Amino acid sequence: MSLPAGFDPYAVLSVKNDCSEKELKNAYRLQCLKWHPDKNLDNKEEAQKRFIAAREAFEFLFDKTKRAEYDANKTKIRVREEKYRQRMEQADDERRKKIEELNRREKAAEESTVQSKPSEQQEARQRKREEERIREEMRKIREELEKQAMDEIRQTEERIRKAHAEHRAAQKIIQEEAHLAKLKLKFEAPDEENDYSEEALRIIYEPYGKISAISLIKKKKGKRLCIIEFAKGVNAWGAELEEGVGDGPKITGEWIVPPSEFQTEPEERQEKKNDDDIDYDSMSLEELEAHALGPNVEKKARIE
Known part of the structure; x- marks a missing residue:
């Protein structure tokens, strides 16, 4: 070449x-x-x-x-x-x-x-x-x-x-998480006996749908701020009207991100279970009394 x-x-x-x-x-x-x-x-x-x-x-x-x-x-x-x-x-x-x-x-x-x-x-x-x-x-x-x-x-x-x-x-995960329903709660706890823990708040709000995350912030003078994030697909409308249980502090709720119209209906509230599904034999005396007196008292018994 x-x-x-x-x-x-x-x-x-x-x-x-x-x-x-x-x-x-x-x-x-x-x-x-x-x-x-x-x-x-x-x-x-x-x-x-x-x-x-x-x-x-x-x-x-x-x-x-x-x-x-x-x-x-x-x-x-x-x-x-x-x-x-x-x-x-x-x-x-x-x-x-x-x-x-x-x-x-x-x-x-x-x-x-x-x-x-x-x-x-x-x-x-x-x-x-x-x-x-x-x-x-x-x-x-x-x-x-x-x-x-x-x-x-x-x-x-x-x-x-x-x-x-x-x-x-x-990016898809970020977008999905951005559309998850998020509820902001406020209440005042005068003392430790009249307060809600994260577990107590979970018990109160889980009937509205599965919770993916919950964050409780304690401020000065007994003021409390809580953010509840519901799982994907949960329609938790009504949770913003929940006021707490029994003699506990009154809760006010406000949606940060409201449930999407494409989300499914909320899970059937636990307090609406049929009596046939309740195991009375395993209940304590306090739980039987709470069930007989009504759903709010039953929630309070579970929290306590």
Whole structure:
């Protein structure tokens, strides 16, 4: 494979002239990652050109014979140009013209020698076999490097898709929690005996629906603030009218987030259970009396 005029394989792969095969492979893999057409859909034509150029540069430099010839020719050109520069610095106008003409002839002679150099039939066959062997070895390496680059692209895309899915799931949970019914309660407790604990409040309000969270805040002078969050799908309308039990502190309720119209009907109140469902044998005397006197007294008995 001959290189186009002005094509510098080292510059295409961004490697130094003395780079190792390992560095060459790594440079080609990085170019594949950077210019793979599937990764540059908005600039696919340019990416395709860069991708092909990187492949050609890699194939050329991985062929040790071609690389050695290219390096030797580059060295020869560099030495000649350096000598030419030194001559020109030391020469006057007339000599410069002669040096320029001599340099042009030398360059033309070198190109002519390279192009017209004859090769023996046996050398040609041997060279062909060697080129085929190198080409096959290079093809396998190139395919492996391109596969690695494509795998990295797919893994990156999968990580991005997974992150987006996790973000959407988290946003869904946040939105659902934002629509959970939340009830704010206020009451005053003159002393510890006339107060409601979190457990007592749970017993009072659970008949309106399943509670997912409850937070009781005790303020100064016996003032209490409580936030009750009902579970998803619970329609707890009516809970805001609950005033407490018996001689306990009077509770006032206010919805922070009212139940949604899409939420289900509240669970059947525990105090409306049929007498057939009540296990009287397991009740204590106090509980039997509370049940007989009515639902509020029964709540109070459970709280106490």
